[in-house]
Amino acid sequence: MDDKTMDDKTPLPAYSASTAPSSMRLEKSEKSEYSSTDLPPTYEPPKRFTIGESTTLEPLVSIQQIKGHLALLRAFAELKTQIENYDTSKVHKLSDADAKWAWFVGLAVERFDRWCQLLQPDVASQSTQDVMPPIDVLMVWHAYMLNPRWYAEDGLRQASCEILRSLEVHFLGILEDPSLISYPTTARIQLWEARTLGLPFDHIASMHTLNQRSLWCPNCESAITVDLLLDDGKGYLQQGFVTTCSHCGQGDITKAVLAHRKLAADIAVMPINNAQSRLAGSYWPPSSDTSKVDQAKTLVYTNAKPFHTGQPALNEFNAASTELRGYMTKAIMKQHDTMVKLRTQLQVRCSGRIFNRVITAYNDDKVYSIDLVGAVLRQGTFVKKMYDLGWTQPGFFSGYDDELALHHALARYHAFLDLMTTSPVSFFVPTLDIDLVWHTHQLLPAKYEADTALYLKRFIDHDDKVEGLRLSSAFDMTCKAWKGRFNVSYTHCGCAVVGDTIGQRLTRMVGLFGKPEEPPSHLIPANRGDLLAATHPSDHNAVHFQARTESAHKVAVRRYEALAWKKQKEQQKWDKKRAKSLAQHDDERRKPGYIHDTMFLTPVPLFYPIGGLGYGYVGGYAGGCVGGGGGVVGDVSGSCASCGSGGVCGGGGCAGSSAGGSACGGGGGGGCGGGGGGGCGGGGGGGGCGGGGS
Known part of the structure; x- marks a missing residue:
C-alpha cells in the first residue's frame, strides 16, 4: 500500500453496498464446505433475550451497529x-x-x-x-x-x-x-x-x-513549549521526557512531576461536594470506598495549610475560589515534594484497590484518567483479529446466511451478560465474537450504562488490569460456567489450554464434537471456519505491573523469563501430542485466516519506571475478562511490568526485557516503543478486561 492509499478521502466500507471483489472475500463455495451443520433456511434469530430475571424488549445492540x-x-x-x-x-x-x-x-x-x-x-x-x-x-x-x-x-x-x-x-x-x-x-x-x-x-x-506541544510549568505556571520527539529520547512522547522551565529555571520537569502537580491540584479543590471536587477513580460508579478517598484528600489538604507562607493569608479567600486552589496546590507540592511522598500520605487513610485506581489516573498532565496512547495500542490486536477473520471486509455479511453469524454473536453476548448475573464476584473472559458485540455496546455509552444498570444491577467495566496467568484460570472458569448454564460448549475453535489433564482435554473434545441434550440453538455456531474461530478467547489485553527499581526489574525479568520458558516447553510438548491425535481437525483449523497462536503465555516484565512513575508500554497481549466484583487488579506498586505475550491462542509475543528509552528505538522496548515498553508509545500492552462494578 502506498503512502496515500488510506486517507480521510478513502470511503469507509459500506456494508449495505454490493459485495467486495472475489479476491477479498471468503467465497460462498469456501463457506459452504464448513456448513454441514448450518441452521435451516427458516431459522429466525431471537429478538428478545433473557438476562437474569429480566427479558429485553429488543437486542441491546443492532446488527447494523455491529x-x-x-x-x-x-x-x-x-x-x-x-x-x-x-x-x-x-x-x-x-x-x-x-x-x-x-x-x-x-x-x-x-x-x-x-x-x-x-x-x-x-x-x-x-x-x-x-x-x-x-x-x-x-x-x-x-x-x-x-x-x-x-x-x-x-x-x-x-x-x-x-x-x-x-x-x-x-x-x-x-x-x-x-x-x-x-x-x-x-x-x-x-x-x-x-x-x-x-x-x-x-x-x-x-x-x-x-512536532511540539505546550504545557504549564508545575512551579510558576508559565507556558512551556516542548518537542514531542528528540534524538536524545527526552521528547514529550518518549519515556525519558524531561525539560526545563525558561521562566523560573525549574529543571527536571518529567511526566512524574506533571502528574504530581495534577494530583496536588485535584486535592486542592475544596469543599468536596460534587464530581469536580473528587479525585479521579473515586467517584464513578459510587461505592463505599469513596468516603475513604475523601478522608485521605481532606487529611492531605489540612496538613498542607501551614506550608503556605505567602500573602495573603488563606483565610482571606472563599473556600471554593480559584486563587485559593492555586495557593493550596503549591502548598501541597511543597509539603510533599515528590509523587511518591504524596502517594504515601494518601495511603494513611486510603489503601487497597481504590487507592491503586486513583493513583493510576495520574500519569501525566492531561485531563483524561487513562493513558490514551496505551488504550489505542491495546486495541490494535483486536482490530487485527477482526481484520484477519475477514469480518471487516465490505459485503462480508451482506447475505442473509452470512448475517446470521452476527446474530449468533449477538445472542452469545446477551448470554454472556446473563452469565454475569449468576456470579457477581467472578471474572469471565469473552470470546472474539462476544467481545465485538460488547465493544459495540460500549460505543453507545449512555445506553450501555443504562442497560447494565437495568439488567445486571451494576455498572460493568471493561478495564485493562488482569494479569495473564490469572486470565487463563478465568477463561477455564468461564467455559465451565457457560456449559453449566446453557448446556453447550463456550468455545468451538478447537484450542486447548496448556496443562489440561487428559480427562479435561477429553471433556473439552466431547464438548466440541458431541451434541448436547437440548442446547439453545442460537448459541451454537454453524460449522464454518471463521465462525468457529470467532468463538476463540479474546486476547487484546495485557497488564503491566511496574517495578520500582532497576534491580527489582531485573529480578522480575529473570523470574518471569524462567517461567515463560517452562510454559513454552509445556506448550511445545502439548502441540506435538495434539498434532498426532488431532491432525485432521488441525488441518481444517489451519486454513488461511484461522491460525491460532499459543494460549496464555507467561507475561514478561519489560521496564521499570523512571522518575517515580514509568511512562511506556509493554509488548504483547494477554486477554480480557469481565469481573462482577469490580475494582482494579493491577497495582502500580507491584513488582514488574508484564506483558501477556501471546495471549489467548493468539497475540503478539514479548518484545524483550530492556527498558530502552532513547529516541524512537522501536523493538525491545526502546525509544518509540516498538514491541517493548519505552519511548513514544510502545508496542501495546494492557487493556480490555472488565471489572463489573463496585
Missing part, C-alpha cells in the same frame, strides 16, 4: 498499514513499523486532546458529516469509550469531556451509516481547522507539522 463498528475497524486497520509503510525519513528516522505506529498514535492523541479541549457547547447541534473529526482522532475516541468506567467518570469530572459526551449521538450516526464520514465535506475540514487552531485535517500532513 456492521458499522466493523467498518470503522477496517478503516483503523488500513490506517495502521498506511503508517507502517509510510516513509518518515523527512520527519523522523523511524525504520521500524511498530515505532512508526507508536509515534503516530502519540500524535493522534495530541490531536484528539487539542480538539477535545477546544470543543464548544454548541458543537453537538451541527450535522454528523460536519462535526466529526479525522479518522485518527476517531480512533482515539473509540479507544477511550472502550474504557467505559474512566470515560463515564471523566465526563462527570471534566468540563471538556462533558462536551465530548454530547457528541455521542454523532458517533452513533457513524455506526448506523459509516459512509457519513467517507468523504470529508468542506465544512467538516474548515470546522476542524478552526476548532483546533489550524491543525491540518489530513493526518499525513499533520505528521509533518505537529
Whole structure:
C-alpha cells in the first residue's frame, strides 16, 4: 500500500453496498464446505433475550451497529498499514513499523486532546458529516469509550469531556451509516481547522507539522513549549521526557512531576461536594470506598495549610475560589515534594484497590484518567483479529446466511451478560465474537450504562488490569460456567489450554464434537471456519505491573523469563501430542485466516519506571475478562511490568526485557516503543478486561 492509499478521502466500507471483489472475500463455495451443520433456511434469530430475571424488549445492540463498528475497524486497520509503510525519513528516522505506529498514535492523541479541549457547547447541534473529526482522532475516541468506567467518570469530572459526551449521538450516526464520514465535506475540514487552531485535517500532513506541544510549568505556571520527539529520547512522547522551565529555571520537569502537580491540584479543590471536587477513580460508579478517598484528600489538604507562607493569608479567600486552589496546590507540592511522598500520605487513610485506581489516573498532565496512547495500542490486536477473520471486509455479511453469524454473536453476548448475573464476584473472559458485540455496546455509552444498570444491577467495566496467568484460570472458569448454564460448549475453535489433564482435554473434545441434550440453538455456531474461530478467547489485553527499581526489574525479568520458558516447553510438548491425535481437525483449523497462536503465555516484565512513575508500554497481549466484583487488579506498586505475550491462542509475543528509552528505538522496548515498553508509545500492552462494578 502506498503512502496515500488510506486517507480521510478513502470511503469507509459500506456494508449495505454490493459485495467486495472475489479476491477479498471468503467465497460462498469456501463457506459452504464448513456448513454441514448450518441452521435451516427458516431459522429466525431471537429478538428478545433473557438476562437474569429480566427479558429485553429488543437486542441491546443492532446488527447494523455491529456492521458499522466493523467498518470503522477496517478503516483503523488500513490506517495502521498506511503508517507502517509510510516513509518518515523527512520527519523522523523511524525504520521500524511498530515505532512508526507508536509515534503516530502519540500524535493522534495530541490531536484528539487539542480538539477535545477546544470543543464548544454548541458543537453537538451541527450535522454528523460536519462535526466529526479525522479518522485518527476517531480512533482515539473509540479507544477511550472502550474504557467505559474512566470515560463515564471523566465526563462527570471534566468540563471538556462533558462536551465530548454530547457528541455521542454523532458517533452513533457513524455506526448506523459509516459512509457519513467517507468523504470529508468542506465544512467538516474548515470546522476542524478552526476548532483546533489550524491543525491540518489530513493526518499525513499533520505528521509533518505537529512536532511540539505546550504545557504549564508545575512551579510558576508559565507556558512551556516542548518537542514531542528528540534524538536524545527526552521528547514529550518518549519515556525519558524531561525539560526545563525558561521562566523560573525549574529543571527536571518529567511526566512524574506533571502528574504530581495534577494530583496536588485535584486535592486542592475544596469543599468536596460534587464530581469536580473528587479525585479521579473515586467517584464513578459510587461505592463505599469513596468516603475513604475523601478522608485521605481532606487529611492531605489540612496538613498542607501551614506550608503556605505567602500573602495573603488563606483565610482571606472563599473556600471554593480559584486563587485559593492555586495557593493550596503549591502548598501541597511543597509539603510533599515528590509523587511518591504524596502517594504515601494518601495511603494513611486510603489503601487497597481504590487507592491503586486513583493513583493510576495520574500519569501525566492531561485531563483524561487513562493513558490514551496505551488504550489505542491495546486495541490494535483486536482490530487485527477482526481484520484477519475477514469480518471487516465490505459485503462480508451482506447475505442473509452470512448475517446470521452476527446474530449468533449477538445472542452469545446477551448470554454472556446473563452469565454475569449468576456470579457477581467472578471474572469471565469473552470470546472474539462476544467481545465485538460488547465493544459495540460500549460505543453507545449512555445506553450501555443504562442497560447494565437495568439488567445486571451494576455498572460493568471493561478495564485493562488482569494479569495473564490469572486470565487463563478465568477463561477455564468461564467455559465451565457457560456449559453449566446453557448446556453447550463456550468455545468451538478447537484450542486447548496448556496443562489440561487428559480427562479435561477429553471433556473439552466431547464438548466440541458431541451434541448436547437440548442446547439453545442460537448459541451454537454453524460449522464454518471463521465462525468457529470467532468463538476463540479474546486476547487484546495485557497488564503491566511496574517495578520500582532497576534491580527489582531485573529480578522480575529473570523470574518471569524462567517461567515463560517452562510454559513454552509445556506448550511445545502439548502441540506435538495434539498434532498426532488431532491432525485432521488441525488441518481444517489451519486454513488461511484461522491460525491460532499459543494460549496464555507467561507475561514478561519489560521496564521499570523512571522518575517515580514509568511512562511506556509493554509488548504483547494477554486477554480480557469481565469481573462482577469490580475494582482494579493491577497495582502500580507491584513488582514488574508484564506483558501477556501471546495471549489467548493468539497475540503478539514479548518484545524483550530492556527498558530502552532513547529516541524512537522501536523493538525491545526502546525509544518509540516498538514491541517493548519505552519511548513514544510502545508496542501495546494492557487493556480490555472488565471489572463489573463496585
